[in-house]
Amino acid sequence: MSGETTAAANNAPLLVIEGLSRSYPGVRALDGVDLRLFPGEIHALLGENGAGKSTLIKVLTGVVRRDAGTILLDGEPIAPADVADAAACGIGTVYQEVNLLPNLSVADNLFIGRQPTRFGLVDRGAMRVQARRILSGYGLDIDVKATLGTFSVAVQQLIAIARAVDLSGRVLILDEPTASLDAEEVERLFSTLRTLRAQGMAILFVTHFLDQVYAICDRITVLRNGKRVGERLTSELPRLQLVQMMLGRELAGDALSRRRSGDAGEVLVRFEQYGRRRLIAPFDLSVRRGEVVGVAGLLGSGRTETAKLLFGVERADSGQAIVRGKPARIRSPRDAVRLGFGYCPEERKTEGIVAELSIRENIVLALQARRGWLRRLPRSEQDALANRFIKMLDIRTPDAERPIGMLSGGNQQKALLARWLATKPEFLILDEPTRGIDVGAHAEIIRLIEELCADGLALLVISSELEEIAAYSDRVVILRDRRHVAELGPSEVSVDRIMTTIAGAA
Amino acid sequence: AGQLVVGFAQVGSESGWRAAETKTAKIRATQNNIDLKISDAQQKQENEIKAARSFIAQGVDGIFIAPVVATGWDGVLREAKEANIPVFLLDRQIETSDPSLYTAAVTSDTILEGHMIGDYLAGLTHDKCRIVELQGTVGSSPAINRKKGFEEAIAAHPDMKIVRSQSGDFTRSGGKQVMESFIKAENNGHDICAVFAHNDDMGIGAIQAIKEAGLKPGKDILVVSIDGVPDMFKAMADGDANGTVELSPDMAGPAMKALIALKTDKTQPAKWIKTPSTLFTPATAQAEYDRRKSMY
Amino acid sequence: MNRRTLPLVVTIAVFLLGSIACSLQFPHFASTRVFANLLTDNAFLGIVAVGMTFVIISGGIDLSVGSVIAFTCVFLAIMIQRLHVPPFVAFALALLIAAGFGAVMGAIIHIFRLPAFIVTLAGMFFARGMCFVLSTDSIPISVPLYANLYKHAIQLPGRGTLSVIAMIMLAVVGIGMVVAHLSRFGTNVYALGGSRVSAELMGVKVGRTTIGIYMLSSTLAGLAGIVFSFYTGAGSSLAATGVELDTIAAVVIGGTLLSGGVGTVFGTFVGVLIQGLIQTYISFDGTLSSWWTKIAVGVLLFGFILMQRVLVATASRGTAHA
Amino acid sequence: MNAVSPPVRPETPTVPTKRRPRVAFAGWPQILALAVVLLADRLVSPGFFHVHMVDGRLFGSIIDVLNRGAPVALLSLGMTLVIATRGIDLSVGAVMAISGAVAATLVNSGTSLPLVLAASIGAGLLCGLWNGILVALLRIQPIVATLILMVAGRGIAQLITGGQVVTFDSRSLGAIGTGAVFGIPVPVLLVAGMAGLTLALTRLTALGLFIEAVGANERSSAYAGIGARGVQISVYVWSGLCAALAGLVVAADIHGADANNAGLWLELDAILAVVVGGTSLFGGRFRLVLSLIGAAIIQALNTGILLSGIRPEYNLIVKALVVLAVLLLQSPVTRNALPVLRSGFRKNS
Ligand SMILES: Nc1ncnc2c1ncn2[C@@H]1O[C@H](COP(=O)(O)OP(=O)(O)OP(=O)(O)O)[C@@H](O)[C@H]1O
Ligand SMILES: Nc1ncnc2c1ncn2[C@@H]1O[C@H](COP(=O)(O)OP(=O)(O)OP(=O)(O)O)[C@@H](O)[C@H]1O
Numbered sequence A: 001m002s003g004e005t006t007a008a009a010n011n012a013p014l015l016v017i018e019g020l021s022r023s024y025p026g027v028r029a030l031d032g033v034d035l036r037l038f039p040g041e042i043h044a045l046l047g048e049n050g051a052g053k054s055t056l057i058k059v060l061t062g063v064v065r066r067d068a069g070t071i072l073l074d075g076e077p078i079a080p081a082d083v084a085d086a087a088a089c090g091i092g093t094v095y096q097e098v099n100l101l102p103n104l105s106v107a108d109n110l111f112i113g114r115q116p117t118r119f120g121l122v123d124r125g126a127m128r129v130q131a132r133r134i135l136s137g138y139g140l141d142i143d144v145k146a147t148l149g150t151f152s153v154a155v156q157q158l159i160a161i162a163r164a165v166d167l168s169g170r171v172l173i174l175d176e177p178t179a180s181l182d183a184e185e186v187e188r189l190f191s192t193l194r195t196l197r198a199q200g201m202a203i204l205f206v207t208h209f210l211d212q213v214y215a216i217c218d219r220i221t222v223l224r225n226g227k228r229v230g231e232r233l234t235s236e237l238p239r240l241q242l243v244q245m246m247l248g249r250e251l252a253g254d255a256l257s258r259r260r261s262g263d264a265g266e267v268l269v270r271f272e273q274y275g276r277r278r279l280i281a282p283f284d285l286s287v288r289r290g291e292v293v294g295v296a297g298l299l300g301s302g303r304t305e306t307a308k309l310l311f312g313v314e315r316a317d318s319g320q321a322i323v324r325g326k327p328a329r330i331r332s333p334r335d336a337v338r339l340g341f342g343y344c345p346e347e348r349k350t351e352g353i354v355a356e357l358s359i360r361e362n363i364v365l366a367l368q369a370r371r372g373w374l375r376r377l378p379r380s381e382q383d384a385l386a387n388r389f390i391k392m393l394d395i396r397t398p399d400a401e402r403p404i405g406m407l408s409g410g411n412q413q414k415a416l417l418a419r420w421l422a423t424k425p426e427f428l429i430l431d432e433p434t435r436g437i438d439v440g441a442h443a444e445i446i447r448l449i450e451e452l453c454a455d456g457l458a459l460l461v462i463s464s465e466l467e468e469i470a471a472y473s474d475r476v477v478i479l480r481d482r483r484h485v486a487e488l489g490p491s492e493v494s495v496d497r498i499m500t501t502i503a504g505a506a
Numbered sequence B: 001a002g003q004l005v006v007g008f009a010q011v012g013s014e015s016g017w018r019a020a021e022t023k024t025a026k027i028r029a030t031q032n033n034i035d036l037k038i039s040d041a042q043q044k045q046e047n048e049i050k051a052a053r054s055f056i057a058q059g060v061d062g063i064f065i066a067p068v069v070a071t072g073w074d075g076v077l078r079e080a081k082e083a084n085i086p087v088f089l090l091d092r093q094i095e096t097s098d099p100s101l102y103t104a105a106v107t108s109d110t111i112l113e114g115h116m117i118g119d120y121l122a123g124l125t126h127d128k129c130r131i132v133e134l135q136g137t138v139g140s141s142p143a144i145n146r147k148k149g150f151e152e153a154i155a156a157h158p159d160m161k162i163v164r165s166q167s168g169d170f171t172r173s174g175g176k177q178v179m180e181s182f183i184k185a186e187n188n189g190h191d192i193c194a195v196f197a198h199n200d201d202m203g204i205g206a207i208q209a210i211k212e213a214g215l216k217p218g219k220d221i222l223v224v225s226i227d228g229v230p231d232m233f234k235a236m237a238d239g240d241a242n243g244t245v246e247l248s249p250d251m252a253g254p255a256m257k258a259l260i261a262l263k264t265d266k267t268q269p270a271k272w273i274k275t276p277s278t279l280f281t282p283a284t285a286q287a288e289y290d291r292r293k294s295m296y
Numbered sequence C: 001m002n003r004r005t006l007p008l009v010v011t012i013a014v015f016l017l018g019s020i021a022c023s024l025q026f027p028h029f030a031s032t033r034v035f036a037n038l039l040t041d042n043a044f045l046g047i048v049a050v051g052m053t054f055v056i057i058s059g060g061i062d063l064s065v066g067s068v069i070a071f072t073c074v075f076l077a078i079m080i081q082r083l084h085v086p087p088f089v090a091f092a093l094a095l096l097i098a099a100g101f102g103a104v105m106g107a108i109i110h111i112f113r114l115p116a117f118i119v120t121l122a123g124m125f126f127a128r129g130m131c132f133v134l135s136t137d138s139i140p141i142s143v144p145l146y147a148n149l150y151k152h153a154i155q156l157p158g159r160g161t162l163s164v165i166a167m168i169m170l171a172v173v174g175i176g177m178v179v180a181h182l183s184r185f186g187t188n189v190y191a192l193g194g195s196r197v198s199a200e201l202m203g204v205k206v207g208r209t210t211i212g213i214y215m216l217s218s219t220l221a222g223l224a225g226i227v228f229s230f231y232t233g234a235g236s237s238l239a240a241t242g243v244e245l246d247t248i249a250a251v252v253i254g255g256t257l258l259s260g261g262v263g264t265v266f267g268t269f270v271g272v273l274i275q276g277l278i279q280t281y282i283s284f285d286g287t288l289s290s291w292w293t294k295i296a297v298g299v300l301l302f303g304f305i306l307m308q309r310v311l312v313a314t315a316s317r318g319t320a321h322a
Numbered sequence D: 001m002n003a004v005s006p007p008v009r010p011e012t013p014t015v016p017t018k019r020r021p022r023v024a025f026a027g028w029p030q031i032l033a034l035a036v037v038l039l040a041d042r043l044v045s046p047g048f049f050h051v052h053m054v055d056g057r058l059f060g061s062i063i064d065v066l067n068r069g070a071p072v073a074l075l076s077l078g079m080t081l082v083i084a085t086r087g088i089d090l091s092v093g094a095v096m097a098i099s100g101a102v103a104a105t106l107v108n109s110g111t112s113l114p115l116v117l118a119a120s121i122g123a124g125l126l127c128g129l130w131n132g133i134l135v136a137l138l139r140i141q142p143i144v145a146t147l148i149l150m151v152a153g154r155g156i157a158q159l160i161t162g163g164q165v166v167t168f169d170s171r172s173l174g175a176i177g178t179g180a181v182f183g184i185p186v187p188v189l190l191v192a193g194m195a196g197l198t199l200a201l202t203r204l205t206a207l208g209l210f211i212e213a214v215g216a217n218e219r220s221s222a223y224a225g226i227g228a229r230g231v232q233i234s235v236y237v238w239s240g241l242c243a244a245l246a247g248l249v250v251a252a253d254i255h256g257a258d259a260n261n262a263g264l265w266l267e268l269d270a271i272l273a274v275v276v277g278g279t280s281l282f283g284g285r286f287r288l289v290l291s292l293i294g295a296a297i298i299q300a301l302n303t304g305i306l307l308s309g310i311r312p313e314y315n316l317i318v319k320a321l322v323v324l325a326v327l328l329l330q331s332p333v334t335r336n337a338l339p340v341l342r343s344g345f346r347k348n349s
């Protein structure tokens, strides 16, 4: 790897950004940032949530107007006015969150704006053939005529990557492309990236997984509060120092693992033969107070479905739920919330945040729903609550009245967590809670989980990051093909063990 | 022969007068042993044309059309003619390149109505009057013709002038709202001598507006209109209004008579079967009101 | 069954069921004449509905179409009848004006980020107002082209005839289907309706597409106006009031979602036929008073929509696991 | 759970402000537009602001604006909430006709006034409930769901009146349209009362938050435990109530129920008022007071046209141009370009 890096360093940079700035009211998202991108390198762009990474990418590709700064491609200044311009310059981008069109077919999504035509009309046959060819490179054997929305986020993410790679002639930009992928897909993506690097493509890669940075990136640029902190070769930057650069402080060594208390309390919730046809096979599951139960499985194995069933988003058609020893009917999220449940969904954009409402309103939403519409939380309490969580979770915002949609992805995730913490839930379901969250916040969330459990919370965590699951789960439930296939007890929880169980007989 | 089947493409029920026309048509149908199929066009010409075409498809013995506008009937009339179905136009003439396309038109003379009320008003005010006009729906043919007739009538009197004219859409609240503004714009109503409303409903609305302005309708501001609906007779009886020209709602009766004559002994009816337009004044209003109450 | 074709199949089924029910009730109903009439009588509606389909798929709405139809009629009447302009020149001018009008509305919607509903509502007021300014009188058009149009109709077996305007409508539907499903523009329209933000991030020229969509809709409204003037042989400033709502209803019955992104041109065509069927049913019945007519239209509309929902629900339940 | 203590961070770059930030008042474009329209009215009619008493009632053009604007203002209250949930209610005009028809026929049959009012308001509530059920439970798209009642409702109203304008003499019912208390017309007081009630109901309880949340993102709101369907049904019911009151005002004003024309096309004016007031048709944030200002702008415009003496052929064009101008004035794009109007938060670029 280092050999390739030095090779890259000898060349002139392909893309040079100088003094790029962009402000939003109350926020200097980018403040005179410089960046160099060499051909044939994978360049990590790192920083805390809200550091300005996504903004940089949007300014670079013409989605957002820049206030100042120059962009040179091959020494020529460029000023893309929109994404199509950027694409014409040979820049392909995967933006943070999947930004595809759920109502169009997979093939349309891959080729929109550049469909193959015959006699002036779109040649659908040829388009499908090409689409299948492109996707097979990513191990996706799916019906390209099918509507994109029917696929899981992960599949959509892969399609977005495939599209961007196919579009990019010289520069490929990936903003947290691996957030919803599991190990296998990540590895496949990386091999693609290596091939592209060998072909001389310049790749800018944003992620919060430091392992991935060290696995594939040649060079690192770190942003903090909209400013560039520095540019280093990966090989010359130890992990601790990197974290220090990102956070501006040190992180305790064991920050990413939980101290298990060991003494779980009484059973809080018990689901017996709970299931729904065509969604998930009936299963048994119980969670005790103070216990963390992890849920692991491959993409599409039914983890999210399990969570939705438990929370009443989907109605069970078999089995029963027992909460605090009494049978309970959970027919809607409303019922669940009244029982003291909470659920942080995986798809934060469509199922989590209410983008137009303020951070304060988003935080108090579930608590208010639980109290009912008549008993409005007084404004002073709302403010107090919001400010407490903004501080506690370090949500980066000038104030609590800003629409939550304007926060950076990771900060939105923290606000969602705050929404449920505010209800003081007894049983909390977290679906990919650390998706898109920076290392510092990651550590904090794990500490928070620790404290919550010590307080008697029952927690169910779904995550694709096996390390994370292994780090704090007391027990782990393994899913395969929409079926609960195994459960690992406290002594059995380890990354290897989870991995082998997931692979199972398959 | 069996019972005659007649299709009637009616405009809608946008006013009391229109509802009375439909009601009368039904009564006449039973009297004449006719199976009357009424299609209500909801004030849309395209719906009337559709209805007429579907009557042709059903093979009716005669078609009555109350045309919502004066133009645009040639196509469907030609189809009816090809199918040998006689067509009678009710309450409105049409403009056509080929008058042989329809059998006869049963209408009043809408220009004449405006003319009559204009002459009457001239008499009342000794040829000197600042008039405000409440127009019907812009672009509708009664609005156009009544305005035309009225203007013709007052053109003979140089001291009679329409000082303000706005559309009240043939409705009571429209008439009331427009009148309210006129009153304010004309020295709180003191500069208005008379209001001419294109139909009675607007006239009644205007009467309310005048009252609410603290003036006496029928005296401080004269009120004349056209149609002859019962509420207007009542207003005249109460001294609130000064005159209306009645437009007979019985259009279907003469048409049915002509159709039966045509079918039984092939008598060609007159091309224009004119229905009477009569001016009514407060003098006979109470009696007329009592007579009419039941009919509407 | 495919998720996308299901609503379409259901809509067609609903139309067929409705037709069968009518035919059983009325002896003269099941004839080529009645069904050819359905095409002729709703030709202008079909044409605007195609344009409206594009607008609604893109997540917008166009309330101005009825007024644009009326404007075109009045404009043509004045040009042809009063100013003796050759008809085809007048047609071209009318379409040009309509296209320009749509482009302006689209540009305002895009540049000023205003909701289409309101911009086109203002457009509706404006175009109707222009009718009145041109002429409050209704003007007959009596040139040979108009008078002889019926001679070009195609005789169908039975007593039905496929009129010229029905053929124009069918052609527009056909072209509309091709544009929607087989052109880049069509895909961009769907993209815009799926998510404006995503479309922008995927490099779709949002502004150009938006303007194109409203231009298309207005141009088709202009064409519908020409067809309407053929249909009535006149220009009247009160023509086609409320057509925008009929059109929207037809588009939605045809399975297009008002939230955008989903829908088909052919579905709209069937939606137009269903609307026409409801009206034909009512005039065949012939006993309904004005108010019962309104209630019946509402009830039938509700019935069709409900039937659609039930069919889609049962069908997708039956095939979901497949 | 109170035990969760904020972890101590050595560095917190953006400390959230303790003081509640002052949210800039966002209604300047609307107020400016209203002022401009009123000024134009004053130009075409010098006596526009002149007010005096006639028969114990305030009398003058400016009073007309308030009084004539009352039906649309009432409608816009309900419509604002409906639009905030991402819906639309096209049936309000028809519901007005129904409530007016019910009131007029009942009062003529000698029913006592409280019963008449209860019946006609009840009819409005029922209509709203029907719309709500179609939208929230049957999941029919709002525009079509309410189109059904828009068409059929007017038929129902005509069925009640038999197609006639049903005139009545009841002074007490008539007072709703033409009466006055301390000189102020009853319709204006009714608007003020309903506005107060609607504001209280939405802003003193959490209903407003729920409506905005459901409108902005129904899925997320439901996942947060809000009964989204209940919220949707209740806004349509409220809209039905507002429409019923507007129908009463219109019927009482002319002492008669005109089923065919009462409230005709007023749904469009109401929607216009709401949008001019700055509530987005895509749901979310709503502003009741600004909707009322929107209604006032529209009525000031209508009254101005009537006073100006222009020919009726030009009414629609003037209306179209003024509406467009007001919309452009409050577009975020213009607002960014003209710093005077800038308020609230800018959207990105
Ligand atoms: N449209 C917007 N309006 C206002 N502020 C914005 C907007 N978009 C981003 N910001 C602000 O700009 C800053 C940088 O955000 P950005 O999305 O670039 O962060 P990021 O580094 O990508 O974070 P993450 O790792 O969480 O994705 C944040 O403080 C954010 O609140
Ligand atoms: N690799 C894949 N290829 C094809 N279809 C897939 C793939 N992965 C998931 N799907 C489909 O996507 C749908 C949604 O899966 P979903 O995301 O709900 O599952 P999950 O177990 O929660 O997984 P995750 O939370 O990791 O995405 C499922 O119907 C699944 O069959």
Ligand SMILES: [Mg+2]
Pocket (backbone or CB within 6 Å): A053, A054, A055, A096, A175, A408, A409, A410
């Ligand atoms: Mg980001």
Ligand SMILES: [Mg+2]
Pocket (backbone or CB within 6 Å): A303, A304, A305, A346
């Ligand atoms: Mg999942």
